[in-house]
Amino acid sequence: MLRERSVLLQRLLLVADLALVALAWILAWVLRFEVLTPPEWVSLEQYIGYLPFVLAIWGGVLLVSGLYRTHRAQRLPLVVFAVGRAVALGLVASFGASFFYREFSFSRLHVALFAGIASVLLVGLRLSIYVVLRRGRQQGRNVRRVLIVGAGKAGQRLARAFHHYPWMGFEVLGFLDDRDEVPAEPSRIYPEPVVPPNVLGRVDDIERVLDRYQGGVDLVYAALPLAAAPKIEAVADACARHTAHLALVPDLLGLDLLNSRISDVDGLPVIHLLDEAPLDVRQLAKRVWDIGFSVAALVLLSPLLAVIAIAVKLSSPGPILYKQTRMSLNGQTFEILKFRSMPVNAEAGTGAVWSTKGESRATPVGSFLRRTSLDELPQFWNVLRGDMSVVGPRPERPSLIEGFRHEIPGYMLRHKTKAGITGWAQVHGWRGDTSLTKRIEYDLWYISNWSLWLDLKIIVMTVFKGFVHENAH
Template identity: 45%
Template sequence: MFQQRLKFFRSILYLGDLVLVGLAWFGAYFLRFYLPILPVTKGIPPLGLYSMLLLLMLADFAVVMPLSGLYRRPWAGTGRALWPVLRAALVGVVVAVTLTWFLRPYDFSRLVFLHFFVLLAAGMLVYRPVLRRFWRRAYPENAGERVLIVGSAELAEQVAQNIKKNPVLGLSVVGFLSRDEAKVGRRVAGLRVLGSFAQVAQIVAQRHIQVVIIALPLSAHDDLPLVLEGLSQELVDVRIVPDLYRFMSLGSTVESFEGMPIIGLRGNRLEGWPRVLKRAMDVAGSLLFLTLFSPLMALIALGVKLSSPGPVLYRQRRMGLDGVDFQMLKFRTMRVGAESETGPVWASPDDPRRTRLGAILRRTSLDELPQFFNVLSGEMSLVGPRPERPELIASFRSQIPGYMLRHMVKAGITGWAQINGWRGNTDLNKRIEHDLYYIENWSLWFDIKIILLTPFRGLISPNAY
């Protein structure tokens, strides 16, 4: 019921957005050529030509809009929807303009694309509150199905709060039932405890309950047969929320396998097409950056060779995906054999082991450019948690809860923690918090956002030494 109704709302929102793409495209055509802001100097192109391009626009936005996170919070108000709408419209237009380069020799009007961007963004911002208004009539908040929550502890309270946060469901929580009869009459999360478990059938009949949600702590699961027996003769929709919330971590899922419900307490979002798309971006991005930076890398290699004796590249063992070690590449920034004196330790300000050129390379993060070869070979990704040395991880994993979860994805050249200032010898708890947030909220757009922010917030850092 919950996911179906949310998916139904998202699908209507999505289909309406695609309709708006078509309307905005034709509207942009007529604005540019029949109500022009700037004079038309090359004549009015046939509408059929732009109608054919609409097929490309629809295919473009059909992919871009979901990937940009536009439907992650479909019930968001106009203020919160502003940036996701502008982002989706802008990325879609940029992709469309890029694709039209392959349709030459005809040159499509750039002003049409500009008009289209404005019309589409405005249309989507207006469409959302209008759809919410009609949806509230179909599923009025607190006037739809009447819900009784069996339980009065933390889990039951969380269920009630989640229902309130999703008015799109149109559910009305009537109250709670408690195992402890002393709680009857008290209020939980602003709602009254209506009775005990033994009174479930009576309260369902009296209050005209349509949905019963059983949210019992593990310690009270012995009472489940009593509740289900009381509901055996009642025509109500019964749902059970297992008390596994506090045990769930990254990528928690509920799925059906051969008719058997399976609850995943921990999983990886990067499976199937997301994994393919991320790998495709890694390969394309690493090839692009290696091509762009090859002259600079050649100069750095020459500088390292001339400034101190020893190899140009430094290979260091790091831990990556699934806890598997790999050899991470860097331009050498220390004297040969420097670590034989200190062992594996974090770098420090004014590290005496550095060469003069090495200090500059570290400060600007240019020593990490060879890691694009690690990305190309599949050992790393463009974006992900920064890899750490196995010798240091041995102590971190026992000190910091959830530390090893960061190895559920490939290590990255840049990451969410790095662009937020948590790199080098900084608070490990904060760094892990940001790494886990990235893994939990991964999307292709999130990767692109981190890559775009890296030159401004990730390359040069006071903690890079």
């Protein structure tokens, strides 16, 4: 029910946003050419002729901007920031598309006015909706009362979500739980003060509670572990004798979940506990970004690549590039490319080992390339081939992974996304001969919180502190 309502609201909000974008485009023309400096040669028809392209571009940008995610709380700074980011993306995309529209040049003042008006209208719409819905909830209109069976992590997180999204219209009456003392579970997602849950009784008391709130309990959420199947059946039987709807929220938060989601196979619900990110518009956008960024990097850096290639060739006998087998998405292996930094057959006697600070295997040129991470630049070709992404967990050698996967909990979960040239762990210093546990922690956080904006942030951080680092050797 929560998901269906959320999706419906998101779609309606997108339609309303596009209508406001169109209004902002026209109002900006009026202000620019009718109020401020009205030249005779500019007509409204010319700008309206470009409006369908504006709406098409902004429709796509708004969808991938993250503006419609339900975790966007109604705090004004977050709303303003989310709208501002979406407007900035829309302007960048619009400017890019304008190169293909050569009938006339658009007024820069008009574009600036359009950005300002669109921002005000989009923020104003959200605040207006929030005020109207909140006032309606306070007056008791269209409120659905919820009883949660199970006051564990899943149940308390569910209650926080209902409290955090008041516009959905869900009021939690309380919990049922069989424990004598129920501790309050803190949350990293909703950082409010920890409040003990309001426990109305034990699970066996559900019949009494439903009778007590006769006609007043609209939804019952069974947030119980899968091992509590008999209790879930008892809750279902009780709800069947009343008018309350029943929803199952399996308490799986004790497991290391990654990209968990629900799908169906021929009508059968399937819960994905560990999965790669599903293919959607954002994944396609990431691939397009990877290709564009890699082509630009290879072209702009070609003089530097040529100088490094000559230096490597002159430093010691052997090939310029070094190929090594690494593991990426879903355990697939590929040949990673690097500028050769060691003499040929440097690992003949030791086998695959990690580089350590102060080691002497690298050539003088290779040592410099490693300290500055310039030996990694040929991997933009791996990105073009689809082996890697620009941003993602750094790939490792299968021979080393065989030991790591038994020693480090959750190590193999980092292969639920493509490996990258740079990553969240690397820009925070977890690279080279450092803690694997911390590196995996940062990698899994990146996979769980991935967005195009996070990728851009990591790239910017890489430029300023990711190339030269004390742990790069």
